[in-house]
Amino acid sequence: MSYDAIVLAGGAARRLGGADKPALSVGGRALLDRVLDACPDARTTVVVGARRPTARPVRWTREEPPGGGPVAALDAGLRVVTAELVLVLSADLPFLDRDTVRALLAAPGARGTEGAEGAEGALLRDAGGRDQPLVAAYRAEPLRREIALLAAEHGGLAGLPLRALTAELDLVPVVAQPLAAFDCDTWDDLAVARARIREHGTVLDQWITAVKNELGIDLDVDTKTLLDLARDAAHGVARPAAPLTTFLVGYAAAHAAATGADPARAVAEASRKAAGLALRWAAEAEAEGEAGSASDSGSAAGSDEAERGGAG
Template identity: 70%
Template sequence: MTDNAPAGPLPAESPESSGPGTAPATGIAYDAVVLAGGGARRLGGADKPGVQIGGRALLDRVLDACADAATAVVVAAPRSTVRPVRWAREEPSGGGPVAALDAGLRLTSAEHAVVLSADLPFLGADTLHLLLAALRDSGADGALLTDEDGRDQPLVAAYRTAALRRALADLAAEHGRLTGLPLRRLTAALRLTRITDPLASFDCDTWDDIARARARIREHGHVLNEWITAVKNELGIDLDVDTRVLLDAARDVAHGVARPAAPLTTFLIGYAAAQGKGDAESIAEAAGKVADLAIRWEAEHSGGESAPDAG
């Protein structure tokens, strides 16, 4: 494998996929089916779900995006993952995406299901929420993304589970099996609505695609969130933290006390929060106290406070 420079710019980030927390929660319960058992022929047969983008396996990045699913089913041979999942396998193994989807869907029970490939480095929960909301509001059988060329991406989609099961049963009855059938045979039988999101639908089919994805997450506007997420996963921390609060506190300490004090102080903020409730509010409270202390510290040593009256 060679990490060459990106072959071209990635699609621009759209409002629908602008980062964690930007889309409202839909309140729609759903299961997730992730197809991760392909042959990765364009990668020379490499273990594509395990390829690292920003220190996280592609499969783990997709599982993070659907972390609020009631059940997550991965159709592939079992492996270590950052989140608990159920495992399924199409029969025979390597039977194609329609057979894999059928195998995964058998382990779901929610009224809605998101169906995803395992090679989507920029998919986020906000995009899944948008798809589920579009599905609910349109009355269609499914809501899927289209890429920058306007092509349907049926493996970045939300579906009504009953509609998927009916279409799969009809295909099986018509062809006698699901093995080897293309996905377009399945989606042709469904009423679909579409959302264009070139970034969230970007998938890693080739080593050039992987190089482009790795380059993008190191850009200035993305590297901090990517790094913080990777660290949380590495340490097993499942907590949404307002990084701006910590950065503001670190900046005040570096400016008002000493630069080396900033990283040590943020460690102490986290330790103090863990001694309490250990939630985002505790971190914000501790960071606020430290920021105030840094301002007082600087004022003392810069003459910002007036001397007390002598008499």
């Protein structure tokens, strides 16, 4: 699915005391980078706001005037992109994921497949039933049309609310996982996001995703298989063997993938081999331990017999 992405990163962040909100971190990564990770396959990614370091290359632009609000920022982004479908995101969404983005991109055309005319866009509907126009996918032509009409009606776009734009568009709602629309408008929001990312039930998935993004790899990780391998290596060999073994499995899988093997299968195969070795290692040590115990028992029995014979 061909699309361009526009990320709005130029807000004043008044409720954060004017802090550089897109640069604030959750889970060790800047909010802006976390949003960019959700749309890695965009044909062109435009960030509207002041330039700052990003984990992947993007194009930069500014609204006119700077600080002119979301409609002006969206207009500035639209002047750079060329795709017929445009993903529009705010830069403060720590839990936005690729599944949500794919659902948004697919929704405008889904209505058309049922025999009716396709919608002009799709926007995320959060857990409270509120529509989020800055977590949305729009058809570019109607979006440009409505922005031009607003500019003509108001003599400009600065200060206009997004609802003035979206109210005139035919949009379909998309309900995604509850945290996808969570944004960080306040310091309390940021604290909640940082706490949630470390919750027991999700921390491993969040960590694996963060590491993959940090390393620039896209691989389905079978967490259970790797954890089982680490357990077998730690219990059957020695505790330090766990991280070293999983590292070697990753290295072996990467080597296999470089020769044309499927990366996920390469990880699974390397894990299977290493786990089998760890179990054999443990079984051998256990057998040696049992043999040693038997030998010790025999020696003890012989000593007792010798002592009894000497006493007689």
